[in-house]
Amino acid sequence: MVPWVKKYAPKSLQEVIGHEKEKALLKKIVESHSKKGKPVFLYGGTGNGKTCAVYALANDFGLELIEVNASDTRNAASIESMLGGAINQGSLFGGGKIILIDEVEGLSGTKDRGGIPAVAKLIEKSSFPIVIIGVDAYAPKLKALKKASELIHFKQLDYEEIFPLLKKICSKEKIGFDEDALKHIARSSGGDVRAAINDLQSSASGAKITMDSVAWTGERNVTVKMENALKIVFKTKNPLLALRAYDEVDEDIDKIFLWVEENLPREYVKPKDLATGFDNLSLANVFFGRIRRWQYYRFYVYCYALLSAGIALSKEEKYSSSISYRPTTKLLRIWMANQRNAKRKGIAHKIAGKTHMSSYRAFHDAVPFMAALSKSKTTGNNLAELFDFNSEEVNWLKEFKN
Ligand SMILES: Nc1ncnc2c1ncn2[C@@H]1O[C@H](COP(=O)(O)OP(=O)(O)OP(=O)(O)O)[C@@H](O)[C@H]1O
Numbered sequence: 001m002v003p004w005v006k007k008y009a010p011k012s013l014q015e016v017i018g019h020e021k022e023k024a025l026l027k028k029i030v031e032s033h034s035k036k037g038k039p040v041f042l043y044g045g046t047g048n049g050k051t052c053a054v055y056a057l058a059n060d061f062g063l064e065l066i067e068v069n070a071s072d073t074r075n076a077a078s079i080e081s082m083l084g085g086a087i088n089q090g091s092l093f094g095g096g097k098i099i100l101i102d103e104v105e106g107l108s109g110t111k112d113r114g115g116i117p118a119v120a121k122l123i124e125k126s127s128f129p130i131v132i133i134g135v136d137a138y139a140p141k142l143k144a145l146k147k148a149s150e151l152i153h154f155k156q157l158d159y160e161e162i163f164p165l166l167k168k169i170c171s172k173e174k175i176g177f178d179e180d181a182l183k184h185i186a187r188s189s190g191g192d193v194r195a196a197i198n199d200l201q202s203s204a205s206g207a208k209i210t211m212d213s214v215a216w217t218g219e220r221n222v223t224v225k226m227e228n229a230l231k232i233v234f235k236t237k238n239p240l241l242a243l244r245a246y247d248e249v250d251e252d253i254d255k256i257f258l259w260v261e262e263n264l265p266r267e268y269v270k271p272k273d274l275a276t277g278f279d280n281l282s283l284a285n286v287f288f289g290r291i292r293r294w295q296y297y298r299f300y301v302y303c304y305a306l307l308s309a310g311i312a313l314s315k316e317e318k319y320s321s322s323i324s325y326r327p328t329t330k331l332l333r334i335w336m337a338n339q340r341n342a343k344r345k346g347i348a349h350k351i352a353g354k355t356h357m358s359s360y361r362a363f364h365d366a367v368p369f370m371a372a373l374s375k376s377k378t379t380g381n382n383l384a385e386l387f388d389f390n391s392e393e394v395n396w397l398k399e400f401k402n
């Protein structure tokens, strides 16, 4: 049986549903590509047509498509050998070509062996249009590529855009359907067209697709986004409504903490509301700490209650402002701090392994001590041998300042 996602994959850009402005932009960039043209960075959630749009585009313009799937080609050497040739040689059939670097997140970003710097370097030289596809163009490791490219965002599609496609497939397959059933599939796909078509095919075993045959699809894919949950919490004064806000959020509770923390000061601008809000947030955090320390899982109830109804009732009256809630920047800051500490952690780990002290103690107490000892060349060498420090670690210790 041929999967319908393959059978009905769009052959032309016109058949790619939605994304009208973005498609026009893609076309324009390819049409007017000059030697100095920037690459396109196409990004967005899964299954909404990024890869198939580029194939359709190549088809429309009669261009040869050279694809490098970044998940298979992680390091600089293989990127260079795969892309280098394609970028410089003419097309196999004498026409033009498009170079597609799909799933760019799969490339490693490290400086020495990294695929990302290799791509960034190669795109400067390309005389053909390049399309890079990824999920999130704002990921820190993709910064250089993002900066060098023209960004195009494929947003998740609305169910009203997906529904006609499902209808068309049913009529081509000569399968009867209830409109409500197809709408249900379209809705529960969460904007993922691939998921919607797969669900349609799985529901089509009987003579007709009815609500009964699609009821199961509602159980997956429904990820009410965090933003929607926050909107409920911040905008309602009704505790019962607020209590259910996170029911369908598919995120860990620590992520919820970060989202609330990030957006609370943006929503609750009156000092009194803000103070009460943070009091409730910190109380939730106290319970969360107890869960982690003592595994008192029943405290989750209090955590969620404080994060939802607690925050909702912290305001005197609701704010009419409409802001879009944003994900936390705290994780990024933690990540940066971790990067800074990575070397020290590695050293502490080696010390801890040999001396049987905890990594924590080694990190805080032993590292400065070892660093002081390492200032002397012979002791430094002896320590390096004892603890198996590599040359980078030895240098780091020498330069360490407390
Ligand atoms: N906008 C669309 N219009 C028509 N069909 C679509 C669309 N989006 C997805 N499809 C269908 O879903 C299949 C998968 O889409 P595609 O591979 O382009 O998704 P993607 O955005 O690249 O997803 P991923 O991020 O998971 O790689 C296509 O072969 C096609 O059948």
Ligand SMILES: [Mg+2]
Residues within 6 Å of the ligand: 050, 051, 052, 102, 133
């Ligand atoms: Mg894809």
